[in-house]
Amino acid sequence: MKQILQILALVLAPLAATAQEETVVAGLSQNEVSITANFNGSEILIFGAVQRFTPLPDGDPLEVIVTIEGPDRPVTVRRMDRRYGIWMNTEAVEVDAAPTFYAVATTNPFRDVISDTEDLRHRISIPRAIRAVGTETDRQRDFTDAVIRIRTNEDLYQVLEGSVTLRNETLFNTSFRMPANLVEGDYTARIFLTRGREVVSSYETDITVRKVGLERMIYTLAHERPLVYGLLSLAIAIAAGWLASAVFRYIRMGG
Amino acid sequence: MQIYLPIAEVSVNAFLLLGLGGLVGILSGMFGVGGGFLLTPLLFFIGIPPAVAVATEANQIVASSFSGVLAHFKRKTVDLRMGVVLLIGGLVGAALGVQVFNALRAIGQVDLLVRLCYVVFLGIIGALMFVESLGAIRRSKATAGAPPPRRHHRGWIHTLPFKMRFRTSGLYLSVIPPLIVGLCVGVLAAIMGVGGGFIMVPAMIYILGMPTKVVVGTSLFQIIFVTAFSTLLHATTNYTVDMILAVLLLIGGVVGAQVGARIGVKLKAEQLRILLAIMVLAVCGKLAFDLLVQPSELFTLGAASGH
Numbered sequence: 001m002k003q004i005l006q007i008l009a010l011v012l013a014p015l016a017a018t019a020q021e022e023t024v025v026a027g028l029s030q031n032e033v034s035i036t037a038n039f040n041g042s043e044i045l046i047f048g049a050v051q052r053f054t055p056l057p058d059g060d061p062l063e064v065i066v067t068i069e070g071p072d073r074p075v076t077v078r079r080m081d082r083r084y085g086i087w088m089n090t091e092a093v094e095v096d097a098a099p100t101f102y103a104v105a106t107t108n109p110f111r112d113v114i115s116d117t118e119d120l121r122h123r124i125s126i127p128r129a130i131r132a133v134g135t136e137t138d139r140q141r142d143f144t145d146a147v148i149r150i151r152t153n154e155d156l157y158q159v160l161e162g163s164v165t166l167r168n169e170t171l172f173n174t175s176f177r178m179p180a181n182l183v184e185g186d187y188t189a190r191i192f193l194t195r196g197r198e199v200v201s202s203y204e205t206d207i208t209v210r211k212v213g214l215e216r217m218i219y220t221l222a223h224e225r226p227l228v229y230g231l232l233s234l235a236i237a238i239a240a241g242w243l244a245s246a247v248f249r250y251i252r253m254g255g
Numbered sequence: 256m257q258i259y260l261p262i263a264e265v266s267v268n269a270f271l272l273l274g275l276g277g278l279v280g281i282l283s284g285m286f287g288v289g290g291g292f293l294l295t296p297l298l299f300f301i302g303i304p305p306a307v308a309v310a311t312e313a314n315q316i317v318a319s320s321f322s323g324v325l326a327h328f329k330r331k332t333v334d335l336r337m338g339v340v341l342l343i344g345g346l347v348g349a350a351l352g353v354q355v356f357n358a359l360r361a362i363g364q365v366d367l368l369v370r371l372c373y374v375v376f377l378g379i380i381g382a383l384m385f386v387e388s389l390g391a392i393r394r395s396k397a398t399a400g401a402p403p404p405r406r407h408h409r410g411w412i413h414t415l416p417f418k419m420r421f422r423t424s425g426l427y428l429s430v431i432p433p434l435i436v437g438l439c440v441g442v443l444a445a446i447m448g449v450g451g452g453f454i455m456v457p458a459m460i461y462i463l464g465m466p467t468k469v470v471v472g473t474s475l476f477q478i479i480f481v482t483a484f485s486t487l488l489h490a491t492t493n494y495t496v497d498m499i500l501a502v503l504l505l506i507g508g509v510v511g512a513q514v515g516a517r518i519g520v521k522l523k524a525e526q527l528r529i530l531l532a533i534m535v536l537a538v539c540g541k542l543a544f545d546l547l548v549q550p551s552e553l554f555t556l557g558a559a560s561g562h
Contacts, residue, residue: 037499039259040266076557086546088367089555146554180259180266181302214499215261222262222494230490233314233498234483237505241321244509249329 022052022062024203026191033178033187035211041180044068044207046189047173060196062169063106063113065124067192068176068207070101070156071185077143093143098130100183102151103158105174107166110159115197122192122199126157155179182209262497263307269503271301276315276504280511283319284326285519286456286471286531291316291449291482292373292538294504303500305366310489311497311504316450316482318505319512320475326516327472334423334469338476340430341437341455345481348441353488356446372447374543380457381535387461388529395525424465424473432463441481450478453535460528467524 026048033042046066075098081090104124106113119125130144151157156179164174187207193200211219222229258269275297279290291312298308327333359368415429436458444451452474459470490496519527 035259037259038257040257078555080550080553087550147556150556183264211261215259218261218498226491226494230487230496233496233501234317234486236502237314237318238321240505241318241509244322244513245325248513
């Protein structure tokens with residue numbers, strides 16, 4: 001294996017040197033998050049190294065950005081206003097796709113590690129990760145800001161500036177705390193290396209978030225056999241009601 | 256102990272759910288109300304998505320009502336004939352109510368209308384019951400040992416056709432008023448996502464003139480079928496019944512209902528009514544307060560309606 005890598009490195013080295021002088025190699029503590037009955041969030045470690053075949057370049061220091069993104073879902077955002085003395089929903093805006101989970105970790109303050117243009121191109125910061133059609137009018141922005149604010153309060157959106165540790169511009173690691181209210185689906189982890197606020201290399205891998213065991217069974221039954229599921233729910237309810245009644249009668253007669 | 260709910264897709268404390276179920280179960284057993292009008296807002300508060308809370312709580316009410324009604328059957332305080340008449344009205348009403356609910360959802364104002372319904376109905380019923388029971392308690396204190404006050408004006412109800420004898424309630428009454436009561440409660444139950452006991456119990460006492468002791472068991476009997484019906488509707492159309500959430504709530508609920516039914520026997524009818532009135536008014540006050548005071552977060556997120 002080591003030999004193959006060496007050969008590969010020799011073959012690729014000239015190519016890499018012209019295209020990219022530094023590439024990122026990374027690993028995850030887990031590629032799969034299993035949602036079980038006592039699931040209470042999950043910690044994911046992301047670590048890696050910068051591979052380079054040339055001496056460490058001079059100039060701007062190397063920075064690392066790591067993101068984890070959950071599946072996109074459309075969201076309806078409603079705003080309340082006071083009408084006739086009571087607070088009610090008056091306006092609604094559809095956000096076409098907002099990630100259900102989004103965390104971004106960096107080595108330094110966000111503005112110091114990447115430029116706006118690069119952010120726009122790679123959709124790295126939270127506002128860029130949300131797609132709202134129409135336009136960036138002030139009114140529209142109020143609604144997307146609300147999505148970010150509400151989800152940040154629920155720990156679904158996280159900005160972790162300075163939480164990536166980088167050693168000797170070569171080894172880096174960071175950890176993410178994923179909350180318990182995760183949506184099932186394919187999550188994406190992305191790693192960007194930047195120099196002088198420009199992206200020099202990136203890496204992408206998947207994290208699968210799945211319900212397993214009892215959770216899986218219940219979810220599948222509810223969606224594929226809804227009538228059976230409904231009747232089963234009722235049967236459980238009635239059995240529990242009867243059982244409690246019987247137990248209490250027994251206790252009373254005994255005591 | 257945290258537990259992940261597969262349909263609601265959130266993680267909550269299992270003991271918190273057991274406690275909530277137990278609390279609501281006690282009230283259910285004592286007053287013959289399903290307790291949905293308390294449990295639904297409580298579930299919202301701990302972060303269960305509203306659609307899941309409403310559907311699952313219907314399932315939970317089936318359990319606690321079933322447990323409660325068995326206790327009442329033992330004491331022969333269920334008027335089966337009256338229950339069936341109310342139920343016929345209730346099922347028709349629930350089906351109508353679901354139509355109304357979907358129409359409101361299309362307009363996008365369903366939350367507001369549900370809350371307004373709560374405030375208006377809880378306010379009216381709570382105030383009426385409170386004043387009436389207070390008067391009853393004052394009268395019984397003033398003339399200690401005197402016979403309880405007679406039920407007044409049952410005039411027009413007795414002029415209606417299709418009379419039927421309800422032996423357990425000691426009534427000879429037209430079937431039209433109970434059918435209408437059942438229908439109205441069914442509509443409101445479906446719109447407000449509750450069993451509807453808190454509307455039906457006063458209606459049975461004040462409109463139909465049923466004795467309080469029979470009212471509780473009979474309303475539980477009717478609620479079981481109406482909520483079972485709406486559980487099935489929710490499970491097959493919206494997939495929002497969370498079995499794990501329901502089981503946790505109902506374990507607490509059925510135990511609570513048994514305890515509540517025993518507490519209920521020990522209390523006097525007037526005391527029972529005044530307690531229920533205070534509770535109804537408290538919930539009403541909280542909901543009205545929320546409508547009038549500026550919320551800390553003006554924006555809310557919901558699943559996109561388009562699909």
